[in-house]
Amino acid sequence: MRAVNPEILKLIKSILILVWTVAFTQCLAAEIILHKKDATIWLPQQRITGEISGFKAKSLTIHHNKKKFKVKIIDNKFRFDIQAEAKNTIWASYRKGKIQSAKLLLVLGYQPVPVVKPVAEVNGEGLKLSAVVLNNPDNKALGYRWYADKNNPQVTPINNANKPAAIVPIPEKPGIYYYNLLITSGTDSVTYRTYVNRTAQEVKPFNIDTDHAPWINEAIIYQITPNTFVKKGGFAAITAKLTEIQQLGINTIYLQPVTKTEKGGQGYDVMDYLAVDSRLGNTAQLKVLIDSAKVLGLKVILDLVPNHTSVNHPYALDCVANGTNSHYFKFYQHANDKAPYSSFYHIDANQFVYYFWHGLINLDYTNPEVQQWMTEVCKYWVREFDIDGYRFDAVWGMNARAPQYARRLRTELKIIKPELLLLAEDKATDPGVYTKGFDAAYDWTADTTWVSQWTWQTTYHDKKSLTVFNLTDSTQRAIQLYEALFRNTVMDKPVLRFMENNDLPRFINTHNQAQTKMAAGLLFALPGMPLLFNGQEVARTFHPYSSRSIFQADKPIQSLDSLGIFHYYQQLISLRKQYPALVQSQVQPVNVTGANSVVALHRYAGSQHFIVLLNVNGAPVTANIDLNQLTLPAIPPSAKNVLTSKGYPIIQKESMSELAVPLEGYSVKWLLLTN
Template identity: 35%
Template sequence: MMRWPPFVAAILSLAFLSPEGPPVTTEGGIENAIVYGVIPPRFGSPPLQAVTRNLASLADLGITTLWLTPIFETPPGDFGYAVIDYLAVRKDYGTRADLDALVAEAHRLHLKVLLDLVPNHTSSKHPYFLDAEARGPSSPYFGFYQRDAQGSATHYFDWTHLPNLNYAEPAVAHWMTDASLSWIRTSGIDGYRVDAAWGIRERAPSFWGAWSAELRRARPDVTLIAEASARDPFYVSHGFDAAYDWTQEPGHWAWEHVFDDPKGVPERLDRALRETAAIAPAAHVLRFLDNNDTGPRFITRHGPGMARVAAAALLTLPGVPCLFTGQEVGAEYEPYGASGAVHFEQGGALRDWYKRLIALRRTRPSLRSRDWTRVASSAPTVYAYVRTAGTEKTLVVLQFDEHPVNVALDVPHQGTTLSLPGWGVAILESNGSGWRNFVQPAVW
């Protein structure tokens, strides 16, 4: 576990944290969500029960929506994206009763629960695929899988164990829609993060509109997140609430190389934000520092200082912020690597930082709005912007470097100068004639 350097933590104003402070806002659509990706076995054993035991801590952190990585039956040792039964909980995670208890406790704590749906493909060990391979065209499931001119099942990339489903076959669309509805009706889940949604969009784009309409008839407030680029407006127009902050190329994160060199962070971040904003409304963009496909954790690749400032960006910029298992405590692992539970009792200072940022976002409408205006800065490593909602204005100043800096900011009608320490963050409120700190600049 990476050790954090000594520092005096940045703190919110005491008035802001007091019980008499503004009420926390959790109502509304996806724009008010704080999503948290959960790998169940990283929480302990048995996995689903371990997640349930930790729900109060996630609610205390300020999370509103849980996304459980795949919990459907899968071959032994698989992460979960090779499904062999869409209607069964994987035995190494627990039972249907364990899932139902998790959902019930999450709802008691006002948390939504999303399952990870895998409709693009099945496992090559799925009973339907095994029957099709054994019996060929005489199998009733032969047409369930997309095939090339030679009759062989197709797949993407090197996913040879994940044959593509054939949505030109009506029975496949009915099967996947019925499976999706089943978990909503029987376990009371609140929606889905949909794996490889882009794949079905390429092969059978009409499916998503029909599928989402069926789910919304059963559950009007269902939450649907597409693993696909938000820069393609198709997904929101076909029923999804949000899609990933990717480039146009599947799997390539818009922020992938933004943080590689501190001196270039402001310009690279601004460019990525503007490229996405030119196409996708910010309210429908899922933003993240870590997820199941980003390999080594952000803190491992960029260090604790950069991780701390990037967290402030994630939670103060437009979009839907998504944290991932252990991110708030600086956990270091690879999602598809060796298993092991995260030590959530560690990383208290970082967790407190995340908790304060989340509380600030949830209580200030300007930090959840779609409005975002960059502020010119005299320092090349500082990125600053104003968020606005009605008359409320919030100024965010981020120092993406380990060195202290004095920075002049070109704030309209209220030019200001700040002294920031290395990896410093300042979040200020306009009082009409100047700016008042909500978060004092951090001292490392």
């Protein structure tokens, strides 16, 4: 056998070492990069992009949990779509794992379930209950079961209860009848509901697109700032004072944000929509608060902030850290979209768009994932805490940027609980607010150059409440108040009426006691939903932005009232509840002679008629009214001021039926026209 030359062996060895070294170096430099970062995701459908570096390949293997599939590479780039499970570990590999990407973790933030709209309609001699499938995420066969609420006024049998369409005989006993729909999909189940209002005259099924629950017309709302209601008291302190609030006559409490916030305060700098702010208490204490309110007959609505988050929200911080590779980059607005109110935009150093409030950055509702996120957030508080509605903070911004979304949100919430109140912090004078799907909105003017101008407000001032009642000339006060009531507001839809709220300086600081009581008398005589801001009922004077506590744990609310105004509000609320004509009913202006400082309006429902009179002058006057201008079934002999029980005769003079009413300076009268 011929011997191998040692020199040749040495050369071969050197070549092999060189080849191995080059190959090893190339492997070290080879990379598979997934652009997306770990995230909580809010849609199962996700697109992931990536690139390769340091090697050439035509395809890669993608690993998604236990599944594998191939993806093509074009110009060193690749992309693929996944249908996410609850938890998703994703990575890419080449040549049986010799080159691998880092592992990506995506966690689905909610459990997708079928979305089904229950619809009731009168059909011949009965009610037809129909299930309309809006979304079936897994395309599984659905199971159906209709059942009546156990608290319905009478038992009504359901035919075809296990079918998408069922039939119910029309109930005879008046009242509201709820019908529930249990949907099953594999091992998942979800319940939806609708209702039918049976009156003596008709059977009216709930129309999810246009109707609101009857209780909304009668709502008297009390706004609570949890972090200052009682010093360091939180949910427990509010619970302790619910009976006092109910005794005032309130039937609905509205809690400013209870979710996790960055700085505390009023709570609008959201850090986590699905967590309770620990400074206020825990989940169990919030549930006790809500349950205790319901025992007392109080509805509970929560303040939610869909327009923006804190700039230090984890999603926003992820954007700053990872830029466009952040899963959340497209959760936020980064450019001027020229939408309404875009003149108020600012852009911060990290290219986040915001309105007036630095550090509160706009969400981008053109992103379907943001819509799903917020929809799931809203569903959570309804399902977990059985709340009765939402007040949507700064929703005028969301509506301006994404006018279609609110309609979807309404549908997905009201199929869960149709009697929810959806209150928009937006202009009631904009008809679009109601067509977008909100039940009620704020008593703001239509002026878009001033987003939140209250109809009684004349000038913006951050420390003073400047209203029509502050004007120097009493005739101008009456003229502008008339404009506010009959030109700049809405009378035929639910409107939030207020003198104070969490953004307004206290009314009594710039109006004397008589003016304050006069304005309150007007407030509670208008159609809509009157609001009391915590502390208003005892004439608290410090600004809502103050960190001072409003009440004390060891003292009753009423004990802090030095002006006797608590009893006055109690009387106004009691009378409003007593007389249907003062609630959501007809209203007309009334002509008055002999007093330029008097504004009058006619409130009526059925055979019940009121004239509400305000003298906006500090001096006494006499208002003369010809009752023939009103639509009355008959002219009564007298009118009674229900606030004092004092009566005023009606004098017949030829073709006139004259009512002469003396009015003290800065006073209000509710005159019941009665036989």
